[in-house]
Amino acid sequence: MIVGDLNADRLAQARSFGCETVDLTQGGPAEQIEQLLGVPEVDCGVDAVGFEARGHGHDAKEAPATVLNSLMEITAAGGALGIPGLYVTGDPGGVDEAAKKGALSLSLGTGWAKSLSFTTGQCPVMKYNRQLMMAILHDKVHIAKNVNAKAITLEDAPKGYAEFDAGAATKYVLNPNGYLS
Ligand SMILES: NC(=O)c1ccc[n+]([C@@H]2O[C@H](COP(=O)([O-])OP(=O)(O)OC[C@H]3O[C@@H](n4cnc5c(N)ncnc54)[C@H](O)[C@@H]3O)[C@@H](O)[C@H]2O)c1
Structure with missing residues (x-):
């Protein structure tokens, strides 16, 4: 991945848990992906x-259209895009008049020409719940470690929210009753 x-x-x-990475402060992903894979494209992408x-x-x-356009560019023909990232029908703070109405400047022709498939919307979490729980209980996946989960008290919640908002590489879990060690 x-x-x-x-x-x-x-x-x-x-x-820290084995992913390859591309640093998008250096520009678009295609060149860095080519350095990793030998080709500037992937089979599928997740926004x-x-x-x-x-x-x-x-x-x-x-x-707002950066990730969708970029994924259409780097996903191979016949590939698929999963889009759990949130897109809205109204964004009062949007960057321009179109974005304020949730309208993005998408290069959908790229997706059409490459016959890409798109899946989006609210994640069907109940569908994955049991399998994921069993994988965690049987030590097959280490979600808490991968997302660097940190249990915090209710008193520390404002600090946790502020740090998360500032881009901390941590997922904060509110632990008001001290059940989590
Ligand atoms: N579909 C669902 O049911 C569902 C469930 C949970 C979260 N979400 C949505 O998923 C999205 C991510 O949630 P989160 O809690 O991880 O948010 P987050 O703000 O913690 O993470 C977003 C990350 O995207 C990075 N980013 C910004 N621009 C980028 C770009 N052009 N290319 C690559 N990375 C870029 C940011 O640096 C940040 O690390 C949000 O839109 C959230 O609403 C949807």
């Missing part, structure tokens, strides 16, 4: 960013 982000700490966290995406490169500003 190859993880792309602009956040160095999150890329380091992804490498886990959504409408708050920033553009690629150093000091990039919010650019």
